[in-house]
Amino acid sequence: MKPITEELLRRVVDCFEYEGEFAGALPYGSGHINDTFAAYFQLEDGTSRRYILQRVNSHVFKDPKAVMENVAGVTHYLSKAIAKAGGDPMRETLNLIATKGGEFYHVDEDGGFWRMYVFIEDTTTFQMVQNADDFYNSARAFGKFQLLLAEYPAATLHETIPLFHNTVDRIRQFKEALAANTTGRADDVREEIEFVLSREADTHALLDQLAEGKLPLRVTHNDTKLNNVLIDNATGKGICIIDLDTVMPGLSLYDFGDSIRFGATTAAEDERDLSKVNFDISLFEVYTKGYLEVAGSVLTPNEIANLPMGAKLMTLECGMRFLADHIAGDTYFKIHREGHNLDRARTQFKLVADMEQQWEAMHAVVKKYTK
Ligand code: ADP
Ligand code: GN1
Ligand code: MG
Numbered sequence: 001m002k003p004i005t006e007e008l009l010r011r012v013v014d015c016f017e018y019e020g021e022f023a024g025a026l027p028y029g030s031g032h033i034n035d036t037f038a039a040y041f042q043l044e045d046g047t048s049r050r051y052i053l054q055r056v057n058s059h060v061f062k063d064p065k066a067v068m069e070n071v072a073g074v075t076h077y078l079s080k081a082i083a084k085a086g087g088d089p090m091r092e093t094l095n096l097i098a099t100k101g102g103e104f105y106h107v108d109e110d111g112g113f114w115r116m117y118v119f120i121e122d123t124t125t126f127q128m129v130q131n132a133d134d135f136y137n138s139a140r141a142f143g144k145f146q147l148l149l150a151e152y153p154a155a156t157l158h159e160t161i162p163l164f165h166n167t168v169d170r171i172r173q174f175k176e177a178l179a180a181n182t183t184g185r186a187d188d189v190r191e192e193i194e195f196v197l198s199r200e201a202d203t204h205a206l207l208d209q210l211a212e213g214k215l216p217l218r219v220t221h222n223d224t225k226l227n228n229v230l231i232d233n234a235t236g237k238g239i240c241i242i243d244l245d246t247v248m249p250g251l252s253l254y255d256f257g258d259s260i261r262f263g264a265t266t267a268a269e270d271e272r273d274l275s276k277v278n279f280d281i282s283l284f285e286v287y288t289k290g291y292l293e294v295a296g297s298v299l300t301p302n303e304i305a306n307l308p309m310g311a312k313l314m315t316l317e318c319g320m321r322f323l324a325d326h327i328a329g330d331t332y333f334k335i336h337r338e339g340h341n342l343d344r345a346r347t348q349f350k351l352v353a354d355m356e357q358q359w360e361a362m363h364a365v366v367k368k369y370t371k
Contacts, residue, residue, distance in 0.1 A: 006024075015106040020049060022039065035057070051119050052119050059332075065105075072096060075095065077152055120230050122233045128265075129263050134231055137231060139287040146295045147295055164222055165251070173324060192323055222254055224255045256311065257307075259291075296369070
């Protein structure tokens with residue numbers, strides 16, 4: 001994708017229906033996929049306002065128009081549901097800013113796909129759990145998101161990344177990256193490769209149950225990291241779920257599991273010192289409690305029984321994706337240092353190993369919060 005210059009930003013911004021005078025844009029957030037900016041505008045009354053300006057990663061999302069149709073459909077639906085429940089749709093869901101031509105995205109001269117959102121002020125996103133209450137509140141927010149979208153017409157959603165959480169296909173892709181070994185790095189990470197390959201049987205655990213009709217397909221978010229929920233500074237509650245690019249039909253266990261892999265840990269996703277990286281069963285408990293309090297009534301007994309498997313498989317999957325990208329030469333996830341994806345893969349494998357050791361304890365936690 002083309003580098004983003006100040007000149008390009010100015011041209012792109014100018015295509016949207018913004019208020020005030022554009023004063024510049026700064027890179028924003030810690031996402032691994034899109035290019036995100038806070039764009040600042042000076043208003044006539046002397047105050048300023050900012051918007052979120054994003055270029056969708058079209059290497060990752062092969063059909064960005066389909067992504068934007070999903071985002072527009074989901075945010076419109078959520079707005080109505082939130083207003084009906086007496087909430088504030090301007091803070092509790094993303095709001096797209098239209099272009100001057102009345103579209104929800106702008107395509108630049110190089111084919112870059114851009115969108116602008118209302119910036120939801122007075123909120124915080126965390127890269128790591130600093131306080132158990134935030135994690136609990138994020139669980140409730142993701143649980144509510146699941147509930148709000150329970151009746152969404154799933155057939156109208158595009159599959160923006162085919163087979164996104166299909167763990168069987170993920171291990172196939174992993175082996176493909178290994179076989180190609182384009183960077184030659186596979187030779188240096190034999191232990192990590194072995195860690196994945198020896199768990200191949202696990203990759204079938206949820207998909208087999210889906211095929212047998214034992215787990216239902218739902219509309220899910222599919223990228224439920226802690227930094228994809230905005231925590232309200234005033235109330236501490238998870239106020240808005242963001243990063244809707246991967247909203248697609250999926251398993252509730254993908255959403256639960258991805259939150260656990262990112263949040264129920266004692267270190268950052270890219271911590272180099274593995275002695276600091278431990279699965280935190282008390283954070284697992286906090287999240288399970290919050291999630292089941294809100295979404296428990298709609299989940300089937302078998303979904304609930306599989307929550308630990310969701311956590312383990314999403315962690316294993318993410319680890320193999322990072323490792324495959326390391327071996328393939330870092331073409332998917334943004335990296336900020338040499339070996340970044342390898343560091344990320346290693347933390348995920350450490351967490352998987354910890355979960356395996358605490359497997360019974362994880363099930364006991366789930367049982368404790370099952371009605
Ligand atoms: P990516 O797909 O690359 O992760 P996100 O859509 O998650 O991109 O955005 C990156 C970061 O920008 C988020 O983690 C959050 O901190 C911030 N962000 C995104 N949208 C908003 C918004 N509407 N209001 C405030 N902050 C936002
Ligand atoms: C990416 O976009 P972001 O940073 O929220 C990725 C997720 C991974 C995550 C790992 C579309 O999420 O699937 O779990 O990084 N998103 C996509 O941190 O691949
Ligand atoms: Mg994100």
